[in-house]
Every structure is written in structure tokens, then in C-alpha cells.
Amino acid sequence: MMTVTSVFQKARGSYARIWLHSIFIALLALSPFLYMMQVTERVYTSHSWETLGFITVLIGFLMLVWGMLDHYRTNALHAVGYRIDHELRQGIFDAVHRGDRPEAFRAYADIATLRQGLTGSLVESLMDASLAPLFIVVLFILHPVFGLVAIGYILLLALLSARGRSIWKTVRAEQRVPEDQAFAFGMATAARRETIRAMDILPGVRREWAGLEDRASDIVLKGHERAGILDSAIGVLQQAQLVILVGTGATLYLLEQVSATAGMAAFIVMMRGVGPVVAVARNWSVLNEVRMAAERLDAVLSEEPEEPQSPLPDMQGHVACDNLGYAGADGKPVLTGIRFSVPAGSIVGVVGPSGAGKSTLMRLLSGGARPTAGSVKIDGFPLALWPAAQHGPATGYLPQAVDLLPGTIWQNVTRFAPFDPALTPAVTEALRMAGALDIVQGRGRGLDFRLLDGGAPLSGGQRQRIGLARAFYRMPRVVVLDEPNSALDAEGEKNLAYSLTELKRAGSTIFFSTHKANLLGICDYILVIMDGYMHSFSTRDDMLGRLNAAGNPLLAADKEAGAGADQGGDQDAGRVGEQA
Structure with a gap:
């Protein structure tokens, strides 16, 4: 399973090489101080132009090398950071779409926080701070x-x-709850x-959203009051x-413990050794944000189910449910x-009344939701x-709520497969079976017509047909x-009735829920669900007879249209295309 730590481990070699360069960068950064000492000790006493020129050229060369190494380190850190970002993004994207954590949508912001932390000056300061023991040894000498x-x-x-x-x-953990709630509420109301x-609900929803934001802001303000003192x-x-540095050196000089040169050298070394530590300490809030972002990303990644590696035989479509059950987030059983x-x-x-659990069963059969009890089996x-x-x-x-994605009609029908002219017959066949060819033909760009989120600007019926x-598409087995x-x-x-019988003849296993009797x-x-339980399951003729005898209002409509499609489908499958 992917974790932030495992991704970092792959980059250990790159970070080690960058850290080695940091040693030379830290040493070369002493060049200006060394220049000051040498000019003071040699040029001021000798009044030599040659000495000044030699020292200036030498230190200038060292500073040029320092600049080149620092440029390399900055670019290398960005390259490693973006490589980690790229790998994590793929894993996070999969985890967000396969997992069930409601707050997973914030993971993208956490990746950005992690990337900024990995490519910013904080990492350089951490590497420089890791060299502090080396400078401390020099100070002890x-x-x-x-x-x-x-x-x-x-x-x-x-x-x-x-x-x-x-x-x-603690503050960020407390703030995250109302912050996530405010973000989710804002996204939901925008949609x-x-x-x-239409109903002028804006004042009420604005008040609710502002209340959540105010709760998050109050927590942050109180945190700043407490942590601001330490900062x-x-x-x-x-x-x-x-x-502290100058005072310590002067005290030891007055006590005749060190020379003036040693005091100045100690001042320079301590500045270089302690400076990066101070920079890290001043940026502890950034470091904390990066660490918490990594923890949250690990939590999202841990929810992703393990992907089976061994392929199974080609799917045939034999479907069985074994004591299948599902409970909502509150633990209340739905099925x-x-x-x-x-x-x-x-x-x-x-079939079944509204709220009986039909849509939940459809989600479980498709694999869109994972059961909390029992299992759905395909071919065993x-x-x-x-x-x-x-x-x-x-x-x-x-x-039930057709969820077309932002993209072209081609992309939505082919499930975002790369464009390939060889797929055109399969796309056309799927549109024909769905009665959606007229939608494509009526648009100026045909299959390249771009849909917005949810399928706009298509009507509800058109969206359902594209769905x-x-x-x-490509005659699925289930x-x-x-x-x-x-x-x-x-x-x-x-048209739908004929298309379903056409799929059946091709060997597909089909499940559909409905409130109408026309398709039965x-x-x-026929499976009847009542209050989350399987009320009855039997063959069509047996179940229709039993339900009609019971006077079930669901089946009050004439079912002959569906039966006619079943009987006439074999003789006139071509009529599907004409009706489309």
C-alpha cells in the first residue's frame, strides 16, 4: 500500500545527494566572513594591494561556486518535490475515488501543502540545520x-x-472539523x-455557512493568541x-581566554551553525502544516482497498448475492x-416503494459501493x-441521478478512453441502443460536443440517454x-425495452430498478424489496401473478408493452435503430 513515507523512501538517494551538496554550500557560505577576517588581519596591517586583489579574487571564486551549488540544490529540490507530488497525486486520486472517506476531497489541498513544503526554503534550512553539530564541534575547539x-x-x-x-x-485538529463542514456545505449549495x-434560500444558507466559517476562525484566533507568545x-x-555571540566572545577576550581573532571566528561559526536552526524554529508552523498534511494523506491512502493482482477468467455474468447487507455512515442498516x-x-x-433500498442494491451490484455484510459474487x-x-x-x-462528467460526448460514452477511430462503431452502436443518435446529430460538433459538469446543457431525458x-458501451457482461x-x-x-432484450441476447446480465410496470x-x-429486506424473489410470471393477485398498485399499469418487446425482440431487433 502506498504511503507518504514509502514515496519519500524512493527519493532517499536524491535527498542524500542534495544534502552532500549542502555541506559544501554551508562551508562556502563562510566566504564573506573569511574575507572580512583576512582583509582585517592582512590587508590593514600590510597595506598591500596584491594581497587585497588575491583575497578578493579567491573569495569571489568561492562565492561563484557557492551560487552554482545553491542553484543546483534549489532546482534539485524542486525536481524531487514534484516527482513525489506526481506519484502521490495518482495514488490520492485513486484513493479518493475508491475510498469512502467524506473528507477525502481535501486531499488535493494537502498535496499542494506538502509540495510547497518540499520545494521551499524550509527544506534548505532543515538541511543546513542538520550541519549544526559540525559547527558546534568547531566552537568547542x-x-x-x-x-x-x-x-x-x-x-x-x-x-x-x-x-x-x-x-x-491541537488547534488545527479542532479547526479542521468546522472548516471541512463549511467547505462541503459551500460546494453543495453552489451545485x-x-x-x-428560485426560493430565495440564500440568506439562510449564507448564515449557516458563515456560522461554520466563524467557528473555524474563532479556533484559529485562540490558537494564535496562545502560540503567538512563543513565536x-x-x-x-x-x-x-x-x-549573545558578541557578548560571549568579548567576555572570554577580557578574561584572556581567547584572542580577538578566535572571538571573531567563533562569532562567524556560531552564526552559520545557529542561523538555520533559528530559521527552522521561526517556521515551525509551516513544518507542522506539512507534517499534518502528510498524516491526513496517509489516512486517505489507507482507506484505498488493495487492488487484486491476479486476473480472473473472462466474466460471464452469473450474479449471486449472499446475505448481502449495507449500513449507512450512522450504522443504521439500509439493506x-x-x-x-x-x-x-x-x-x-x-421493484419496491421509495426508500426501500433499491438504489443501494444497484450501487452494490455495480461495485460502486462496498457491502458492510455479505457479498456480491460474479461467476462465483x-x-x-x-x-x-x-x-x-x-x-x-x-x-439514479445521471452523473455525466465534464468532457465530450465521446469521452463520456467511451468512459474517457483515448481517442481511437477504431472505437467509433462501438460508440455509434451504444448511442443507437440508447436512442441517443439524434442528440449527437443535432449538435454542431457531434461526438466532440462538450458537456459541463452533470451533463449541461442537455435536458434530463438527453442526459439519461447518454448515460x-x-x-x-461495448456490450458489458453485467x-x-x-x-x-x-x-x-x-x-x-x-426503445429501452428492445435494447435490453438485445443486450440479453448478447449474453449480458441486466438488473434494473423501476417504479413502473411497463418494463417488467x-x-x-423480479425482486421485491420492502424496508431494506428482500420481500420476495421469483420468476417473472410467478411474481407478476402474485403481485397482481395482491392488488399491488405498482403493477396496475398494463405490462403488455414490455411483454411485447420480449416476444418481438428476436424478430425485429433492427427496429431499435429506426426508433433511435
Whole structure:
């Protein structure tokens, strides 16, 4: 399973090489101070132009090398950071779409936070700070007091920084809940702006959204009040750094413990050794944000199910449910104890009152949702064992709320397959079966006509037909349709009935839920769900007779249209194309 740590481990070699360059960068960064010392000791005493020129050229060359190495380090850090970002993005994208964490949509922002942390000056400061022990050793050589002062200074910075990180971690954890709620609420209301505008719900939803944002802001403000004191203390220490260093050197000089040159050298070394540590301490909030982003990304990645590696035999379409159950996020059962088995090439109609659990069953049969009890098996294998590369192309699914994606009609029907002229016949056939050829022919750009999120500007019926074409594309072995005729007129329902019998003849196993009786005549089996339980399951003729005898209002409509499609489909399949 991918984790942020595992991705970082792949980049260890690159970071090690960059760190080695940091050693030379840190040493070469002493060049200006070395220049100052040499000019003071040699040029001022000798009044030699030659000495000044030689020292200037030498230090200038060293600074040029420093600049080149620093440029390399910056570019290398960006390259490694974006490589990690690229690998994580693919894993996160898959995890967001395969997992069930409601807050997973924020993972993209966490990736951006991680990338900025990996490619910014913070990493350079961390690498430079890791060299502090080397400079401390030099300080101990000059005089033990210099080394002890540096250690004490660093420990005090570390203590303040750790306390600040602890406070901010608690604040961010508390803030995340209302912040996520506000973001999700804002996205949900934006998607329903027409309803909000029509009934003037804006003041109420604005008040609700603002309340969530205010809760998050209040938590942050209180956190800043607590952590701001520590941040100010670190700032005071940073400003006092020069006083501490110069004062220590002067004290030892007056006590005749060190020479003036040694005092100046200690000052330079301590500035280079302690400076990056101060920079890290001042940026502890950024470091904390990066660490928390990595933890949240790991949490999202951990939710992604393990992808089966071993391919299974080609799917035939024998579907069975074994004590299938599903519970919502609140733990309340939505479906319980669903048991049935149908052979490949069957058509199963699922009926029941609103809220009975039909849509949930469709989601489970398609693999869009994972059961919390029991299993769905295809050809004897649980859905979880089917590799996505096998299961996806062999499955057609139409949700109750048709969810067309931003892209062209071609992309939506082909499920975003790369453009290939060889796929055109399959696309045309899917559109024909869905009765959607007129939609393409009526658009100026044909299959290249671009849809917006949800399928705009198509009408509800047109969106449903494009969704059906996507489900029918390349004759999947298992087709699951949630109320496929809800937005179709009588002609569209008749076309749908013929298309389903055409899929059946091709060997597809078809499940559809409906509130209408018109399509039930083409079924081989009918499943009745009541209050989340399987009320009954039997063959079409037996079930229709039992339901009619019970006076079920669902079946009050004439079922002859569906039965006629079942009987006449073999004789006149070509009429489907004419009706489209």
C-alpha cells in the first residue's frame, strides 16, 4: 500500500545527494566572513594591494561556486518535490475515488501543502540545520564556552518550537472539523444555486455557512493568541543572537581566554551553525502544516482497498448475492439479508416503494459501493477479488441521478478512453441502443460536443440517454440500471425495452430498478424489496401473478408493452435503430 513515507523512501538517494551538496554550500557560505577576517588581519596591517586583489579574487571564486551549488540544490529540490507530488497525486486520486472517506476531497489541498513544503526554503534550512553539530564541534575547539552557549541556545529554541507545534497541532485538529463542514456545505449549495435562487434560500444558507466559517476562525484566533507568545519569544531570541555571540566572545577576550581573532571566528561559526536552526524554529508552523498534511494523506491512502493482482477468467455474468447487507455512515442498516442467484444472460427487475433500498442494491451490484455484510459474487468470485481493469469494462452502470462528467460526448460514452477511430462503431452502436443518435446529430460538433459538469446543457431525458449509452458501451457482461426510464417518454421506454432484450441476447446480465410496470414484461426474474429486506424473489410470471393477485398498485399499469418487446425482440431487433 502506498504511503507518504514509502514515496519519500524512493527519493532517499536524491535527498542524500542534495544534502552532500549542502555541506559544501554551508562551508562556502563562510566566504564573506573569511574575507572580512583576512582583509582585517592582512590587508590593514600590510597595506598591500596584491594581497587585497588575491583575497578578493579567491573569495569571489568561492562565492561563484557557492551560487552554482545553491542553484543546483534549489532546482534539485524542486525536481524531487514534484516527482513525489506526481506519484502521490495518482495514488490520492485513486484513493479518493475508491475510498469512502467524506473528507477525502481535501486531499488535493494537502498535496499542494506538502509540495510547497518540499520545494521551499524550509527544506534548505532543515538541511543546513542538520550541519549544526559540525559547527558546534568547531566552537568547542575554539573554546568550550562557545560550544555550550550554542547548545543552550539551540535547546531553548527547540523547546519553544516544540511547545508551539504542540499547541498548533491541537488547534488545527479542532479547526479542521468546522472548516471541512463549511467547505462541503459551500460546494453543495453552489451545485444547487438554481433552487436557492428560485426560493430565495440564500440568506439562510449564507448564515449557516458563515456560522461554520466563524467557528473555524474563532479556533484559529485562540490558537494564535496562545502560540503567538512563543513565536514572539523565538523572535526575541533571534534578535538577541548577535548580542549573545558578541557578548560571549568579548567576555572570554577580557578574561584572556581567547584572542580577538578566535572571538571573531567563533562569532562567524556560531552564526552559520545557529542561523538555520533559528530559521527552522521561526517556521515551525509551516513544518507542522506539512507534517499534518502528510498524516491526513496517509489516512486517505489507507482507506484505498488493495487492488487484486491476479486476473480472473473472462466474466460471464452469473450474479449471486449472499446475505448481502449495507449500513449507512450512522450504522443504521439500509439493506439486510439479500439472497438470490441468477444465471448469465438474465434480466432482473427490482421493484419496491421509495426508500426501500433499491438504489443501494444497484450501487452494490455495480461495485460502486462496498457491502458492510455479505457479498456480491460474479461467476462465483466476490466483487472485491475482481481487478478493476477486468471488472470496469465488463460492467455498465446508470445511477439514479445521471452523473455525466465534464468532457465530450465521446469521452463520456467511451468512459474517457483515448481517442481511437477504431472505437467509433462501438460508440455509434451504444448511442443507437440508447436512442441517443439524434442528440449527437443535432449538435454542431457531434461526438466532440462538450458537456459541463452533470451533463449541461442537455435536458434530463438527453442526459439519461447518454448515460445509458455509456452503460451499454461495448456490450458489458453485467449491466445495472437504476430507474433507467424515469426521464424517458413512451417512445424512449419502448426503445429501452428492445435494447435490453438485445443486450440479453448478447449474453449480458441486466438488473434494473423501476417504479413502473411497463418494463417488467421483459424480465426473467423480479425482486421485491420492502424496508431494506428482500420481500420476495421469483420468476417473472410467478411474481407478476402474485403481485397482481395482491392488488399491488405498482403493477396496475398494463405490462403488455414490455411483454411485447420480449416476444418481438428476436424478430425485429433492427427496429431499435429506426426508433433511435
